[in-house]
Amino acid sequence: MRQDDSIIIDNQKYREICIFIDEYCSQKIASYMTKINYDRNEIAISYAAIQKIFKNGKDPDYNNPSVPVAYSLIYLPRRIMAMISVLEILSLANIETPKTVLDIGSGTDAVSIALGIYFSMIKPIEKIRVTALEPSLKMIDMAKCKPKANFQHIEVDHQLKDIDDIMSNHQTLRSEQARWENTFDMITFSASFPHKSREDKWWIDLLKTIKSLSSKQSGICIIIEPQGKINQLFENDSEIGFEEKQRNAAAIANLLEICQKAGWHIAFTTLNSTLSCVDNKNLPLLNLTKIKRDLLAETDLSRRNLPGWNLPSVSWNLDNKYDEIVLVLSREKLISDRQNFVILRPESEL
Numbered sequence: 001m002r003q004d005d006s007i008i009i010d011n012q013k014y015r016e017i018c019i020f021i022d023e024y025c026s027q028k029i030a031s032y033m034t035k036i037n038y039d040r041n042e043i044a045i046s047y048a049a050i051q052k053i054f055k056n057g058k059d060p061d062y063n064n065p066s067v068p069v070a071y072s073l074i075y076l077p078r079r080i081m082a083m084i085s086v087l088e089i090l091s092l093a094n095i096e097t098p099k100t101v102l103d104i105g106s107g108t109d110a111v112s113i114a115l116g117i118y119f120s121m122i123k124p125i126e127k128i129r130v131t132a133l134e135p136s137l138k139m140i141d142m143a144k145c146k147p148k149a150n151f152q153h154i155e156v157d158h159q160l161k162d163i164d165d166i167m168s169n170h171q172t173l174r175s176e177q178a179r180w181e182n183t184f185d186m187i188t189f190s191a192s193f194p195h196k197s198r199e200d201k202w203w204i205d206l207l208k209t210i211k212s213l214s215s216k217q218s219g220i221c222i223i224i225e226p227q228g229k230i231n232q233l234f235e236n237d238s239e240i241g242f243e244e245k246q247r248n249a250a251a252i253a254n255l256l257e258i259c260q261k262a263g264w265h266i267a268f269t270t271l272n273s274t275l276s277c278v279d280n281k282n283l284p285l286l287n288l289t290k291i292k293r294d295l296l297a298e299t300d301l302s303r304r305n306l307p308g309w310n311l312p313s314v315s316w317n318l319d320n321k322y323d324e325i326v327l328v329l330s331r332e333k334l335i336s337d338r339q340n341f342v343i344l345r346p347e348s349e350l
């Protein structure tokens with residue numbers, strides 16, 4: 001059952017957020033493009049490739065300078081919207097506002113932007129510090145391109161690191177200024193949860209790392225993934241046969257099993273089933289659509305009239321079967337009364 005009575009983001013707010021995201025992302029892309037030597041055909045190639053690659057559960061080459069542009073034109077608005085929706089779920093579940101956040105695989109900063117929007121337009125607060133770990137320099141370059149109207153209350157420390165760097169040495173998170181904490185109220189993986197096959201020990205180490213980086217007992221870890229990436233875990237989807245997708249599902253299954261053995265609580269939900277603001281409300285993003293059409297016009301993509309090159313950029317996926325799965329890992333039981341938030345209870349405490 002949907003809980004519309006408690007929704008803070010109503011249709012009007014949703015529209016305002018989308019307009020903001022459209023302007024913010026457009027300025028970000030424009031600013032990044034003034035800093036790189038770009039070739040429109042390269043962007044068109046990345047644009048066409050990136051969708052195919054994601055559908056097959058693989059990653060594009062994030063070090064190709066045209067990939068952050070293609071990624072931001074298609075996915076950044078949706079990733080921001082997904083995280084905003086998660087913040088709303090957490091807020092409705094009375095979870096304390098995080099003051100320190102570790103964003104792993106931060107890409108072009110979807111999580112920080114969502115924090116900026118949510119905690120200014122919906123629930124103003126004073127300050128949040130984000131440590132953003134990202135192994136691609138090009139994605140960081142785009143992340144650092146801040147539009148004029150940037151958020152004063154969000155401080156982001158970008159670090160060129162991947163997840164294995166922090167697992168081998170948590171201290172590496174201390175920035176040179178040493179003004180950042182070593183523990184975090186919230187750890188996020190937004191479409192960046194590791195999905196390459198790993199040994200069991202690696203998953204145990206990941207959980208230990210999450211635990212040691214979580215502030216207090218109440219720290220939480222949020223994993224938001226497109227449904228296709230982890231569908232198999234939750235339902236028997238016979239359409240999913242790709243080996244890569246099976247590995248993605250196995251990765252999450254491994255983590256869940258380890259969490260449960262270690263006495264962690266796991267809540268999961270899907271965004272469409274929880275919040276009406278992301279359900280069938282695809283708003284066209286006018287500025288992004290214009291940038292996209294201008295960039296891709298007269299490239300091979302448009303000359304060959306390949307699908308999608310001139311479709312509008314939207315705030316959410318047009319395919320209404322598309323959804324996002326959200327997992328919340330916590331050591332304390334955090335959420336009990338949200339009907340759409342299913343809690344898996346750990347069977348034993350370690």
Ligand SMILES: C[S@@+](CC[C@H](N)C(=O)[O-])C[C@H]1O[C@@H](n2cnc3c(N)ncnc32)[C@H](O)[C@@H]1O
Nearest residue numbers: 062079105106107110136139162163190191192
């Ligand atoms: C699909 S993007 C998601 C970016 C961003 N979190 C968002 O929501 O838009 C995946 C990101 O994970 C990063 N990544 C890839 N391998 C990684 C690793 N081993 N550790 C941390 N991040 C990684 C990629 O460089 C890329 O920026």
